[in-house]
Amino acid sequence: MDRREFLKLAAISGIGFSTAGSFDKLIKSVEASEKIDLVVAHGASPSKITDAAIDAIGGMKRFVSRGDIVIVKPNMAFDRLPEQAANTNPEVVATVVKLCYEAGAKKVKVFDRTVNDPRRCYVQSGIADAARASGAEVNHIDERKFKDIRINGQAIKTWPLYTEIFEADKIINIPIAKHHGLAKLTMAMKNWMGIMGGTRRTIHQKLDESLVDLALVIKPTLTVLDAVRILTANGPQGGDIDDVKRLDTVIVGIDQVAVDSFGATLFGMKGSDLGYVKVADKLGLGTMDISKLKIKRISI
Amino acid sequence: MQNLRRISQGIFLLLFLFLFLQTESKGRDELGYPVKIFLDFDPLIFITTILSAHAVAKAFYLSIVVVIVTIIFGRVFCGWVCPLGTLNNITGSLKKWRFNMASRNWHRVKYYILIFLLASSLFTLQLVGIIDPISLLIRSLSLSIYPLFNYSIRSIFDTIYSLDFRGVVGISESIYSILKKGILSFQQPFYNQSIFIGVIFFLILGLNLVERRFWCRYLCPLGAFLGILSRYSFLKRSVSEGCDSCGICASVCQGNAAPDKKEDWKDAECLYCWNCDDVCPQNAVSFGFFRKRTATAMDLGKRRVIVSMLSGMFAVPLLRATPLSKSGFSNPGLIRPPGSLEEREFLKRCVKCGECMKVCITNGLQPTFLEAGLEGIWSPVLISRIGYCEYRCTLCGQVCPTGAIKRLELKEKVKIKIGLAMIDKGRCLPYAHATPCIVCEEVCPTPKKAIWFENVKVKDRHGKGIIMKQPRVDLELCIGCGICETRCPVLGQPAIYITNIGESRSKENQLLL
Numbered sequence: 001m002d003r004r005e006f007l008k009l010a011a012i013s014g015i016g017f018s019t020a021g022s023f024d025k026l027i028k029s030v031e032a033s034e035k036i037d038l039v040v041a042h043g044a045s046p047s048k049i050t051d052a053a054i055d056a057i058g059g060m061k062r063f064v065s066r067g068d069i070v071i072v073k074p075n076m077a078f079d080r081l082p083e084q085a086a087n088t089n090p091e092v093v094a095t096v097v098k099l100c101y102e103a104g105a106k107k108v109k110v111f112d113r114t115v116n117d118p119r120r121c122y123v124q125s126g127i128a129d130a131a132r133a134s135g136a137e138v139n140h141i142d143e144r145k146f147k148d149i150r151i152n153g154q155a156i157k158t159w160p161l162y163t164e165i166f167e168a169d170k171i172i173n174i175p176i177a178k179h180h181g182l183a184k185l186t187m188a189m190k191n192w193m194g195i196m197g198g199t200r201r202t203i204h205q206k207l208d209e210s211l212v213d214l215a216l217v218i219k220p221t222l223t224v225l226d227a228v229r230i231l232t233a234n235g236p237q238g239g240d241i242d243d244v245k246r247l248d249t250v251i252v253g254i255d256q257v258a259v260d261s262f263g264a265t266l267f268g269m270k271g272s273d274l275g276y277v278k279v280a281d282k283l284g285l286g287t288m289d290i291s292k293l294k295i296k297r298i299s300i
Numbered sequence: 301m302q303n304l305r306r307i308s309q310g311i312f313l314l315l316f317l318f319l320f321l322q323t324e325s326k327g328r329d330e331l332g333y334p335v336k337i338f339l340d341f342d343p344l345i346f347i348t349t350i351l352s353a354h355a356v357a358k359a360f361y362l363s364i365v366v367v368i369v370t371i372i373f374g375r376v377f378c379g380w381v382c383p384l385g386t387l388n389n390i391t392g393s394l395k396k397w398r399f400n401m402a403s404r405n406w407h408r409v410k411y412y413i414l415i416f417l418l419a420s421s422l423f424t425l426q427l428v429g430i431i432d433p434i435s436l437l438i439r440s441l442s443l444s445i446y447p448l449f450n451y452s453i454r455s456i457f458d459t460i461y462s463l464d465f466r467g468v469v470g471i472s473e474s475i476y477s478i479l480k481k482g483i484l485s486f487q488q489p490f491y492n493q494s495i496f497i498g499v500i501f502f503l504i505l506g507l508n509l510v511e512r513r514f515w516c517r518y519l520c521p522l523g524a525f526l527g528i529l530s531r532y533s534f535l536k537r538s539v540s541e542g543c544d545s546c547g548i549c550a551s552v553c554q555g556n557a558a559p560d561k562k563e564d565w566k567d568a569e570c571l572y573c574w575n576c577d578d579v580c581p582q583n584a585v586s587f588g589f590f591r592k593r594t595a596t597a598m599d600l601g602k603r604r605v606i607v608s609m610l611s612g613m614f615a616v617p618l619l620r621a622t623p624l625s626k627s628g629f630s631n632p633g634l635i636r637p638p639g640s641l642e643e644r645e646f647l648k649r650c651v652k653c654g655e656c657m658k659v660c661i662t663n664g665l666q667p668t669f670l671e672a673g674l675e676g677i678w679s680p681v682l683i684s685r686i687g688y689c690e691y692r693c694t695l696c697g698q699v700c701p702t703g704a705i706k707r708l709e710l711k712e713k714v715k716i717k718i719g720l721a722m723i724d725k726g727r728c729l730p731y732a733h734a735t736p737c738i739v740c741e742e743v744c745p746t747p748k749k750a751i752w753f754e755n756v757k758v759k760d761r762h763g764k765g766i767i768m769k770q771p772r773v774d775l776e777l778c779i780g781c782g783i784c785e786t787r788c789p790v791l792g793q794p795a796i797y798i799t800n801i802g803e804s805r806s807k808e809n810q811l812l813l
């Protein structure tokens with residue numbers, strides 16, 4: 001077994017490594033991954049805290065290897081401006097894109113199946129411009145690339161999902177934390193609605209179960225929760241600046257259930273208040289109990 | 301001269317098509333191009349709008365330029381500029397014409413049409429857009445030809461893509477992506493009546509195979525209007541002694557102006573194509589300024605003029621005599637775009653050019669058929685099941701040439717109500733079927749949601765108590781944008797739907813005090 005193969009195996013068995021990094025670094029990143037489950041970074045500059053949070057969890061090299069095709073999936077579902085906190089902060093997205101390239105990614109793709117008109121969502125959210133400026137390929141959804149995927153979950157048996165997700169080497173989810181009428185809050189797991197094709201509105205009939213079903217097949221490499229501004233009411237679209245609270249925070253983790261569970265605390269809730277977090281925890285998809293997590297807090 | 305003219309026609313046609321393609325959102329709230337400028341330059345729309353609405357959009361004063369140009373140079377707009385004229389020209393040249401084809405003597409028809417239009421607009425009926433060449437062309441392209449074009453190109457590339465021929469797909473996809481950037485629309489547009497509107501357009505083009513420039517010679521009211529002005533133009537055609545009446549000029553004349561008959565020369569029909577000058581073997585034809593007028597007087601026949609005037613007048617009550625005018629209420633489904641004037645004023649201005657429908661980003665704006673009465677045919681109506689009014693978009697008001705839809709600032713636009721949502725409790729999932737659903741609330745764009753929930757304890761089939769979030773519409777907050785109807789998962793008849801009740805533009809059509 002040569003080194004490359006070993007690393008590949010290690011990656012498959014669930015621990016992320018950098019194929020490009022030296023062995024020293026490798027060990028360091030293993031240590032880091034053992035130590036920290038979540039990084040919570042706080043500071044005035046969205047790009048700096050994103051940078052620092054990812055660095056603290058082991059650096060982007062731990063997740064993205066040379067030559068990787070990476071999908072960075074922000075939430076840009078709505079025709080709203082960054083100040084209105086309905087879409088992911090563009091600076092956070094741009095920083096993640098930049099870090100991916102620095103780690104050697106071959107291509108970083110950014111897209112979302114939007115709720116409002118896609119042209120407007122991409123432009124008005126500020127994400128398309130910011131991500132492109134960092135070198136990302138920002139395309140609109142191509143309806144032909146949805147393929148029925150077997151999920152066999154509690155609520156969803158099969159669903160047309162965006163195939164680019166399954167063709168990518170790495171997936172980075174960058175949701176924004178905000179209020180939602182039915183799910184109470186939407187963050188990481190709900191962000192995968194953005195790769196659903198078809199009439200996804202029907203999943204609201206069994207929303208919690210459906211979201212967990214999606215999590216059965218979509219395995220993000222990393223989740224970066226944007227809480228620079230959070231929307232506390234009238235979500236997920238908002239529109240009223242009075243509903244927006246500035247937290248200047250970014251949370252990074254590998255376990256998306258843990259990220260969502262922690263995210264609930266930003267709104268004065270517990271992870272167990274969120275149906276989908278509870279269901280996911282029960283199925284063993286992740287950890288809801290944040291007292292079991294190693295959380296590193298940094299402030300810049 | 302012929303080549304010069306063709307170049308000019310080509311440039312204007314390309315400019316027209318370019319602006320047509322730019323009549324599409326790129327994500328910002330401005331288009332960045334003066335996409336309606338051809339309509340702004342149209343003096344016929346200018347005049348009829350003044351007559352019918354006693355007011356006019358500022359940009360329209362550009363059309364005075366066309367009037368001035370016509371007074372100086374004659375009907376050059378038709379021969380050198382008009383995009384529909386150029387298309388007529390092109391279609392006409394698909395056929396080989398026999399040398400001595402007799403042409404019809406129908407050129408008066410277009411003057412009667414013009415008189416009819418002017419008379420009816422004087423009595424506040426705005427029908428000009430139905431037959432004005434610029435408006436007709438934009439409408440036909442927007443609602444019919446372009447959607448058709450998109451559909452066929454897309455299906456070709458989709459087929460190649462789905463068949464997945466190795467090697468070919470890579471090439472076809474790269475061609476496709478270039479097309480998508482340049483000439484295809486962002487998404488496939490669909491319109492009611494697109495076939496009907498397209499058939500009319502193809503008929504007009506097809507008439508060119510019966511006779512060259514059939515439309516321009518016999519039907520076009522703008523042509524008629526410019527023709528009348530052209531009679532007083534400074535630039536005139538004259539024929540010298542050298543003419544031996546060989547008649548070759550008549551066979552190349554685009555306007556059916558009888559250039560070979562010296563006495564019968566119809567200057568108003570001349571399109572200033574210069575063909576006769578180019579072709580004359582004796583070099584006897586020339587164009588020049590301040591020549592003596594040689595043409596015969598225009599003989600329209602007093603009686604027919606009066607008949608067309610009267611029919612223009614009588615068309616007004618005739619088209620308006622619908623049961624709607626009795627009840628005073630409009631068709632509840634007649635949801636006009638935001639910024640639309642009060643219905644009567646709206647109809648006086650809307651020229652049915654289709655600009656607003658072309659630019660509407662959700663494809664929700666559709667042409668009416670009879671919903672607004674016969675006089676409102678092809679005016680815009682929002683069909684929420686097809687597409688909704690995007691909350692922060694103001695494009696339709698920006699492209700409307702006559703101000704039938706006012707141009708709104710974003711902060712005004714979001715306050716305008718175009719209607720009101722109503723919930724059908726017999727269909728709504730949480731009400732009728734004890735099944736959760738909150739789609740309408742989720743998509744509702746007003747900052748404070750116009751849909752609120754009552755948490756109701758209901759029992760499911762097995763007697764188990766569950767909490768249902770049952771939606772209610774806040775009558776004050778709802779703006780009628782219709783996204784809830786577009787997205788309602790209840791198929792067939794949606795469980796939430798919009799009517800025009802409460803529209804800001806109407807004093808009467810109000811539910812609340």
Ligand code: SF4
Binds near residue numbers: 383523
């Ligand atoms: S007659 Fe009418 S259609 Fe023909 S060229 Fe003139 S304006 Fe255009």
Ligand code: SF4
Binds near residue numbers: 746777780
């Ligand atoms: S029409 Fe529907 S979505 Fe639009 S404001 Fe009213 S309730 Fe909200």
